[in-house]
Amino acid sequence: xxxxxxxxxxxxxxxxVVRKDIKHLYLSVSPPEGHxxxxxxxxxxxxxxxxxxxxxxxxxxxxxxKFKGQTKQTELRYVSGESHYFFGKHVLLHVIERQGKHxxxxxxSDQLQMFVNPGTTIDNKEKLLNQWYxxxxxxxxxxxxxxxxxxxxxxxxxxxxxxxxxxxxxxxIVKKRIWLNLELAKKPPECLEYVFVHEMVHLLEPYxxxxxxxxxxxxxxxxxxxxDALSSAPLRHEDWQY
Numbered sequence: 001x002x003x004x005x006x007x008x009x010x011x012x013x014x015x016x017v018v019r020k021d022i023k024h025l026y027l028s029v030s031p032p033e034g035h036x037x038x039x040x041x042x043x044x045x046x047x048x049x050x051x052x053x054x055x056x057x058x059x060x061x062x063x064x065x066k067f068k069g070q071t072k073q074t075e076l077r078y079v080s081g082e083s084h085y086f087f088g089k090h091v092l093l094h095v096i097e098r099q100g101k102h103x104x105x106x107x108x109s110d111q112l113q114m115f116v117n118p119g120t121t122i123d124n125k126e127k128l129l130n131q132w133y134x135x136x137x138x139x140x141x142x143x144x145x146x147x148x149x150x151x152x153x154x155x156x157x158x159x160x161x162x163x164x165x166x167x168x169x170x171x172x173i174v175k176k177r178i179w180l181n182l183e184l185a186k187k188p189p190e191c192l193e194y195v196f197v198h199e200m201v202h203l204l205e206p207y208x209x210x211x212x213x214x215x216x217x218x219x220x221x222x223x224x225x226x227x228d229a230l231s232s233a234p235l236r237h238e239d240w241q242y
Contacts, residue, residue, distance in 0.1 A: 004042070010053045013060060017049060024207055025052050027060075030166060034064030078125035084112055086136070088188030095125070104132035133185035134161050137192070141180075144196045151219060154203040168230055169195040171202040187230065194226035 004019040015036040026039040040049050053060075076082065082093045091112040098115060102124075105113045116125060141159060149155050158177040164170070168191075170179045178199045184192045197220050205212040216223045 029063040034067045085186040169199045171199040
């Protein structure tokens with residue numbers, strides 16, 4: 001069934017309300033603009049949706065103010081001396097122009113070397129670095145599968161890395177497929193593990209309810225700290241904590 005979307009204004013804040021075939025209401029505030037989105041059950045009346053949002057209005061404003069105070073990520077140009085991140089570490093990019101195959105290498109000195117042909121465009125440099133990030137993530141996922149599938153008691157049939165604008169990860173419960181955001185290659189390894197566990201737990205409980213949080217508390221007691229770390233990142237994301 002097609003999702004029904006409308007805009008509600010609550011205490012001067014525009015909120016996107018999406019009607020879905022779900023049991024509970026979910027609310028998210030996404031950086032950098034503080035866009036507010038609510039997923040609500042089709043059976044819930046507009047008045048009850050309005051009341052539920054109003055009950056969280058101070059939390060919404062607090063989140064929006066937090067995002068306004070954050071430093072926005074500067075536009076990358078992929079030139080020598082530019083700052084980048086790799087699994088939570090600050091690394092400096094060093095671009096080396098020469099004829100031959102493009103490649104990226106991380107040195108022990110935390111210098112990120114990029115070998116490209118002269119005249120390579122910014123877009124192609126970005127694609128090259130993203131391919132390298134993807135490779136690094138792909139190398140870490142098998143170990144997470146080996147660690148967590150026996151603990152959680154579920155098997156993942158398929159997984160992949162993709163660029164996502166609004167989520168750190170997603171889980172197709174029917175197909176048992178997990179997608180992870182490419183940006184996780186820039187975050188501390190603990191954040192990657194948290195998102196992976198979060199999505200695997202959806203194979204036990206599809207909703208972000210008390211049962212879901214109970215599983216998270218059992219499997220990864222520090223998950224709220226990792227959630228906060230991702231919430232402060234300059235990336236649009238679905239706020240999982242609510």
